[in-house]
Amino acid sequence: MSDSWKPTDDAQVLEAVAWASAEEVPLEIVGQGSKRSFGRPLQCERDLDLSGLSGITLYEPGELVLSAKAGTALSEIRAALEDARQELAFEPPDLAPFFGRPAGAGTLGGTIAANLSGPRRINAGAARDHFLGFQAVSGRGERFKSGGRVMKNVTGYDLPKLLAGSFGTLAVMTDVTVKVLPAPEKQRTVLLFGLDDAAAVAALSAALGSPHEVSGAAHLPAAVAAGSSVDFVAGAGTAVTAIRLEGHGPSVEARCAALREALAAGGPAAAAQEELHSQRSRTLWREIAELAPFVVRPELAVWRISVAPSEGPKVAATLADLPEMLHYFDWGGGLLWLGTAAGGTAEEVRVRGAVATVGGHATLLRAPARVRLAVPVFQPLDAARAALSRRVKEGFDPRRILNPGRMVPEL
């Protein structure tokens, strides 16, 4: 068991990282540890636990901006935003149960470092698109900042984009500022029944290409739909395709009616429809975002595959014979969640091979530690990008003391 430090202010973070840098002691950077088993397993001498670095430092709803210490619990942020009827529009999913931890765990800094976003990614953007600025300590043991607290800012390189999704391998964020948005007043979900993957993604594509501002577009094959806690979905007895509309009341009603009409005109396959309102709709999208189908199948290894939406069904079809394969689509077909018996290299070769033929990437989001050590968790990069990434790491953390090897062995 490694030794753990729990700093309570920025000066202590600086001191810890500067010491680790001087002594070349690797640190594992931890928020609440909700996603600790995401990535290559780490062997660090020490943990740097940031959960003591907590609290909202600025929240101006009228300016659509919120700043907080990086270790602030996401639940605290959510509660503050709800009071002002606002939210993080990228819909950060609560993946703690998926990773076998209590629901609700997770920090704002960890959410950004993993760049995780929910179904609304397709039109609202990812965590990185809402990340405005930060203060951090680099692996060099130096405090620096980038970005700001205003939404429009092109002063210098966009380092927030670099840190989002860098899994703590470049710098330890101490303060983060995000853009927040009004929460939609109302939501409805149109369901289509009985479509196969290809027909479903075609229907989702038509919906996303319509003027109805779709904010969720998922397809659940029959095996996944059956496990939903939403009666209309579980009881369908067949595949369910879901299209979400959100916004101001009269707008959602009008768009919902118009979308249903357009889909019905799309042919007999799309004729079977249902409509979910408020609570049911919310529950369904939470299940989709939080990987509910895999929470109840903890023995499966789970891949997150991002491809052009029209390629999603092809990739799924190529991989249909993987042992115990279970899958569903989000992001209009572009995000394929795929579970398979937790094998190892053989499955990895198949998954990455299928992605390679269409372009995109596959991440092994969940698997036993031995598998995550044996196969690349993140999509391997070509030589040019791998070299560039190494040089970027070199500039921020030359002694490789921050989460070394969490993404790939050399970073």
Place this chain on the structure above:
Amino acid sequence: MRMPEPDGAVIARKRAIVETLRTLVPGPGGVIFDEDELRAYETDGLTAYRQIPMIVVLPSSTAEVSAVLRYCHDEGIKIVPRGAGTGLSGGALPLADGITLGLSKLNRILEVDYPNRCVVTQPGVTNLGITRAVEAEGFYYAPDPSSQIACSIGGNIAENSGGVHCLKYGLTTNNVLGVEFVLMDGTVVRFGGKHLDAEGYDLLGVVTGSEGLLGIVTEVTVRILRKPATARALLLGFPSSEQAGDCVAEIIAAGIIPGGMEMMDKPAIHATEAFVHAGYPLDVEALLIVELDGPEAEVEHLIERVDAIARQQGATYHRASAGEAEREAFWSGRKNAFPAVGRISPDYLCMDGTIPRNRLPEVLARMREMSERYGLRVANVFHAGDGNLHPLILYDANKPDELARTEAFGAEILKLCVEVGGVLTGEHGVGVEKRDLMGAMFDETDLKQQQRLKCAFDPDQLLNPGKVFPQLHRCAELGRLHVHHGKLPFPDLPRF
């Protein structure tokens, strides 16, 4: 403007360099070295600064761009990338010993993919060209800088450009899916594609807004959106800019994010009205254009709510657009604000700071004070929703020291933006214009960390040197680590 000392040895080799470039870029008009022809490239949209480049090269393919860069890398020759040259911060300002590499011949749209809602294009295509290619099918490309008929999509990526609709639809960075990118040593890399999110570090996010310092964009994939079913604009006049600012805050507090929300002050209103006759009221201190877009039911509903909010906030003029023609007329004034101001003054300098919106009244008041002190007029247009200010300082370059006074005035405005919690530039970039002000926002450590990123892409610093960073450090120096061994920190730090 202080620029890196030109390298006489490189300039002396001009002939030989031209000969080599002609073999690398053999097409007609691919290499320009005649003084008269070079003059067309001496400046960009920031016309106060001019420099004739040593050579201009206009490649026709990624392979040619790569060959030119590899050659220049090996020979230690500096490169300045250039799109359409509309940039307002001098990012494409040439170097006397450098090659300006223009992307204007890479001007084809390569693919329109409706099922995946994206367009793949070469970088020299104009911003509006993308929308034109897809509008027949009811789609458009959302970021819409006022220069959209002229500026290139490659330049948009380099500057992370915005537009009047970016409060709701985002800046360039939120609408780009992928790029093909050529590094200074000629390596061709791809970041992103038609899929979402990065594998590994988000280098797409990093090169967007990198002002031509990290590499050359040779291909772009952008997402396209379906045009909203309807759009209507409200024109709202207020007796004071405070009231207009409060109105903006109330609209957002009501949970409404308009498609566009622009403000103009009295000098800007008068200049634009005289130029385009948009029908703006002349007896108000501040004018807001609020555009609502979406399905008809939504637009009707929100127009009413916004109008009610405006009345509560003391609007003395309101008018909702009745049809497309009127909506476009409302916008025509705002979109032509720069040229309109150009008509009432021999020259103008366009500033581009962002502030927390609630500081607007204070910033405007202090700007009025500065305007008097410097003896220079200023007109303000303002992306009100996101706090991005465009003060236009009116001056006459033929009058001795007016440019210098204008620059000092501009610098003071930008420092004020930083002081109230904002930033030096919201969408036009740092370039040479704001380079020496970077220290107002960042300390040495911040700037050095940014430059280390530059070193990962261009360790010899041959790409667009003299831009963005006030002081150039060698990469070897930046990489050095100053290690202070000490005892284990804070024995009193909670540990378990």
